[in-house]
Amino acid sequence: MGKDGKLAPLKAWIGRAWSFFWSPSSRVSLGALLIAGAIGGILFWGGFNWAMESTNTLAFCTSSHEMRDTVYQEYKQSIHYKNPMGVRAICSDCHVPHQWIYKIQRKIQASNELLHKALGTVGTPEKFEAHRLELATNVWNTMKATNSRECRNCHSDDAMDVHKQSEAAQKVMMPGLKAGLTCIDCHKGIAHRLPKMAEDDEEPKKE
Numbered sequence: 001m002g003k004d005g006k007l008a009p010l011k012a013w014i015g016r017a018w019s020f021f022w023s024p025s026s027r028v029s030l031g032a033l034l035i036a037g038a039i040g041g042i043l044f045w046g047g048f049n050w051a052m053e054s055t056n057t058l059a060f061c062t063s064s065h066e067m068r069d070t071v072y073q074e075y076k077q078s079i080h081y082k083n084p085m086g087v088r089a090i091c092s093d094c095h096v097p098h099q100w101i102y103k104i105q106r107k108i109q110a111s112n113e114l115l116h117k118a119l120g121t122v123g124t125p126e127k128f129e130a131h132r133l134e135l136a137t138n139v140w141n142t143m144k145a146t147n148s149r150e151c152r153n154c155h156s157d158d159a160m161d162v163h164k165q166s167e168a169a170q171k172v173m174m175p176g177l178k179a180g181l182t183c184i185d186c187h188k189g190i191a192h193r194l195p196k197m198a199e200d201d202e203e204p205k206k207e
Contacts, residue, residue: 056092133195148183
């Protein structure tokens with residue numbers, strides 16, 4: 001059998017497939033399949049995005065008693081919750097990246113928090129206090145590694161007029177900016193109470 005003879009079955013199959021896909025009935029079926037796929041993709045993406053954004057709301061973040069009874073109460077006393085400008089930064093503004101790829105990464109990491117929720121690791125105020133330094137250090141290290149990326153969603157060096165700050169704040173802010181410090185280097189304790197050991201080691205700067 002020659003080369004053409006070996007390829008004959010393949011050519012016949014391609015011919016049948018070509019005829020099928022370009023027949024009037026198959027074109028209608030293929031078009032319907034593409035439309036259904038597009039609609040399904042839109043619904044899936046919309047549902048996925050809605051679910052992800054729902055987990056960024058203040059109501060969701062404070063739905064667990066671990067957060068509602070501890071750091072949420074501290075946050076309500078902070079300038080991020082209530083201030084003269086009337087601008088409120090909620091949990092996700094500080095703890096969830098705005099950029100999509102980093103947001104997805106953070107949501108995947110949050111699965112570990114669900115595990116500890118199930119285990120009751122910080123299920124009581126006493127347990128939370130026992131882990132407060134560890135939890136805070138993890139957040140500080142992340143902010144340090146990302147150059148306080150989430151802080152900069154609202155606070156930009158370019159938009160900041162240091163000369164309109166108080167004299168005391170200027171004395172700290174100007175050298176810090178020149179030294180290349182990042183927000184979290186100076187502003188630990190701005191929204192939540194510092195862990196006991198951190199309180200002993202450093203004085204938070206809240207200006």
